[in-house]
Amino acid sequence: METKFQELKTRLLEVNDISAAAGLLHWDQSTYMPPGGAAARARQMATLGRLSHEKFTDPAIGKLLDALEPYQKSLPYDSDEASLLRLTRRRYERAIKIPAEFTAEVTNHTSESFQVWTEARPANDFERVRPYLEKTLEYSRQSANFFPGYDHIADPLIEPRDYGMKAADVKRVFAELRQELVPIVSAITSQEPADDSCLHQHFPEEKQLAFGLDIAQKFGYDMSRGRQDKTHHPFMTKFSLGDVRITTRTKENFLGDALFSTLHETGHALYEQGIRMDFEGTPLARGTSSGVHESQSRLWENIVGRSRRFWNHFYPQLQSAFPEQFGDVPIDVFYRAINKVERSLIRTNADEVTYNLHVMLRFDFELALLEGQLEIKDLPNAWRERFEADFGIVPPDDKDGVLQDVHWYFGLIGGSFQGYTLGNILGAQFFAAATEAHPEVPSEIENGEFQTLHDWLKENLYQHGSKYTAPEIVERATGTPLSIQPYMTYLRTKYGELYDLTG
Numbered sequence: 001m002e003t004k005f006q007e008l009k010t011r012l013l014e015v016n017d018i019s020a021a022a023g024l025l026h027w028d029q030s031t032y033m034p035p036g037g038a039a040a041r042a043r044q045m046a047t048l049g050r051l052s053h054e055k056f057t058d059p060a061i062g063k064l065l066d067a068l069e070p071y072q073k074s075l076p077y078d079s080d081e082a083s084l085l086r087l088t089r090r091r092y093e094r095a096i097k098i099p100a101e102f103t104a105e106v107t108n109h110t111s112e113s114f115q116v117w118t119e120a121r122p123a124n125d126f127e128r129v130r131p132y133l134e135k136t137l138e139y140s141r142q143s144a145n146f147f148p149g150y151d152h153i154a155d156p157l158i159e160p161r162d163y164g165m166k167a168a169d170v171k172r173v174f175a176e177l178r179q180e181l182v183p184i185v186s187a188i189t190s191q192e193p194a195d196d197s198c199l200h201q202h203f204p205e206e207k208q209l210a211f212g213l214d215i216a217q218k219f220g221y222d223m224s225r226g227r228q229d230k231t232h233h234p235f236m237t238k239f240s241l242g243d244v245r246i247t248t249r250t251k252e253n254f255l256g257d258a259l260f261s262t263l264h265e266t267g268h269a270l271y272e273q274g275i276r277m278d279f280e281g282t283p284l285a286r287g288t289s290s291g292v293h294e295s296q297s298r299l300w301e302n303i304v305g306r307s308r309r310f311w312n313h314f315y316p317q318l319q320s321a322f323p324e325q326f327g328d329v330p331i332d333v334f335y336r337a338i339n340k341v342e343r344s345l346i347r348t349n350a351d352e353v354t355y356n357l358h359v360m361l362r363f364d365f366e367l368a369l370l371e372g373q374l375e376i377k378d379l380p381n382a383w384r385e386r387f388e389a390d391f392g393i394v395p396p397d398d399k400d401g402v403l404q405d406v407h408w409y410f411g412l413i414g415g416s417f418q419g420y421t422l423g424n425i426l427g428a429q430f431f432a433a434a435t436e437a438h439p440e441v442p443s444e445i446e447n448g449e450f451q452t453l454h455d456w457l458k459e460n461l462y463q464h465g466s467k468y469t470a471p472e473i474v475e476r477a478t479g480t481p482l483s484i485q486p487y488m489t490y491l492r493t494k495y496g497e498l499y500d501l502t503g
Contacts, residue, residue: 030247031229080279087466109136110410205250209250220273234261236265236268284466366415370414434457
């Protein structure tokens with residue numbers, strides 16, 4: 001059995017290496033590649049996508065899994081070997097239902113679509129990218145239909161990102177959360193908005209990047225296994241456990257974009273860098289779900305990075321880095337500015353209170369598109385109408401409306417967004433569990449120390465990678481299933497100190 005198990009791991013390592021090479025090509029396309037390379041890059045990524053899929057769906061892997069099934073059953077459920085076999089089986093049985101040529105077609109298409117989007121968004125030209133989006137919707141429905149018997153057409157698209165959840169589960173959680181959030185949003189936005197003019201000054205790009213990266217390293221981001229670069233839409237990517245990269249974007253007339261994007265992507269990177277090194281090259285060596293992954297980006301960006309305790313320590317350093325901009329700005333003014341609540345256009349810049357309404361809008365549109373209740377050609381107008389209904393403002397253009405997110409232009413439609421809100425919920429749940437286990441965490445944050453929090457997350461979450469499903473890891477780490485209550489307690493406590501929530 002040991003020989004067969006090692007043979008399986010060798011084959012999985014080959015699949016991983018091909019996928020990592022494709023990931024490197026995507027990183028390059030998103031950072032340094034000249035636009036003229038787009039067509040060839042799409043072809044290259046399609047080739048690697050097909051090869052990776054063919055290698056993983058090789059019948060030899062299925063035979064090895066069958067041969068190893070008695071071995072798996074003889075092991076404890078939570079042993080590394082049983083977990084690897086269980087996860088590989090689940091992914092293999094999904095993968096063999098998808099033709100390799102389909103994978104190559106989709107990869108080629110989404111690579112081309114991404115390049116067009118990078119040019120169409122700044123030009124506010126939805127019509128240019130519309131045919132690509134229509135094709136993406138076709139591919140999305142085809143992908144779902146490789147898995148007949150679903151309750152909702154979105155279920156097979158949600159499953160690989162947030163295993164254990166279906167569209168009905170997400171809708172139920174979102175409905176519960178929306179009922180709690182809407183009154184808070186209404187109460188806050190009926191009051192005088194915070195003055196955030198201090199954030200809208202001239203901030204040299206080099207100093208922004210240096211300040212954000214310094215905090216990332218204090219959080220625990222290991223630069224010997226990482227780097228930061230600029231891109232259109234910030235992301236984290238991993239080519240191995242020894243090479244976990246983050247990206248950000250800067251606006252020299254606004255501090256928040258680069259700073260909080262860096263902290264957000266650092267949260268993702270801490271997760272990946274914290275995975276056990278002996279999982280390298282196997283399916284275990286990655287975050288377990290989009291929701292759990294986002295819990296870390298939102299925890300470090302918001303619960304830590306936008307907290308008053310955090311800035312009690314770091315604000316003097318920010319003032320030193322930008323003396324002309326913040327030398328005369330009191331910390332109270334700055335703190336309210338970075339936590340300003342308003343009905344705004346851009347999801348990635350949205351405050352903690354309204355952010356989830358952005359996600360719910362996108363999730364509902366995904367369902368409507370997949371169901372055939374909404375056509376791509378009608379999406380811009382539908383976006384404006386729904387946005388006005390939910391936020392009370394109308395996007396002035398498509399650039400800050402339907403074109404703002406990269407997801408639909410570099411991936412399938414369905415399952416793209418729910419992880420962000422699940423991440424907000426879980427981030428608060430994990431942080432509450434960490435502070436219950438270590439009550440000193442808040443005071444350590446105030447001293448610019450993050451080791452205790454980082455160690456707890458590494459011990460209870462990061463090191464396990466995909467060894468446990470999201471529901472399993474949440475239960476193991478916090479003692480309860482997913483719950484919105486820690487998140488709502490966090491929001492009410494924090495924003496109750498900044499605003500009157502009784503209105």
